[in-house]
Amino acid sequence: MLSACDGPYLDGLLEYVAQQDQARFMKYFANCQLELALITAVRTWVGKTTAVSVVTLTLSYSVGCVPASAALNVAITNFAARLFAIENQTVNLCNKGKGEDDGTRVRRKLIIRAHALKDEIRAHALKDEIRAFQTLLKRPSDGDDAAPNHKWRLDSQWHAYLSPAWYLLGILRSPAGHQIELDDNTALD
Structure with a gap:
């Protein structure tokens, strides 16, 4: 190894x-x-x-x-x-x-915290990722609060810096995303 x-x-x-x-x-x-x-x-x-x-x-x-x-x-x-x-x-x-x-x-390696596409307890994780992405496009300052939380569900474990949305927003040069650096993974070039 x-x-x-x-x-x-x-x-x-x-x-x-x-x-x-x-x-x-x-x-x-x-x-x-x-x-x-x-x-x-x-x-x-x-x-x-x-x-x-x-x-x-x-x-x-x-x-x-x-x-x-x-x-x-x-x-x-x-x-x-x-x-x-x-x-x-x-x-x-x-x-x-x-x-x-x-x-x-x-x-750097890409570290992404994936969520199940559909999860019995957190029902719509993929929809949460998409909603967080859309929220960060509108309000970059929302950060980790961009993922929706619902009264009838457990709080989201979504964190901006561990999500695909954060990297995608960085590639799009959004202030809400990861600011691409020299040492980042080549996949982000």
Whole structure:
């Protein structure tokens, strides 16, 4: 799993692994077969989401797109948010001090928190994404509040910075979307 991910990017990701666990992490994931790994923790608050995020970002270098899921909507959102934060901080660290023309610059991965097209509890997630996109076109300052919330449904787990709408608005150069940068994924060029 680690063979495709090396150098400054892997070093940046290892910053999120406890110092005493880094050697064990490297040994375990260097020997994973079929890119299958098991991460367990016996206590709460021991960094499971961070550990899974580091492994997911490392794995993405070997296999490309890595779909992920969790048992609860809030867990999926938390995981996507952690992936986004770790990826951005790692890429910024890797590219610090490099010139714009430096061929060794690392590009960010697209981190998108997908929602089910139709979900029994949240009924119309795709419609919510479209409505959020339309709202942000009209009122860019709405941000995360652009997704509709209904009294008879659970609050939306939609976040602008984790949505396809945010990237699309950025491509359209809307102030409501992601402002495209040099280190962004090539899909946004």
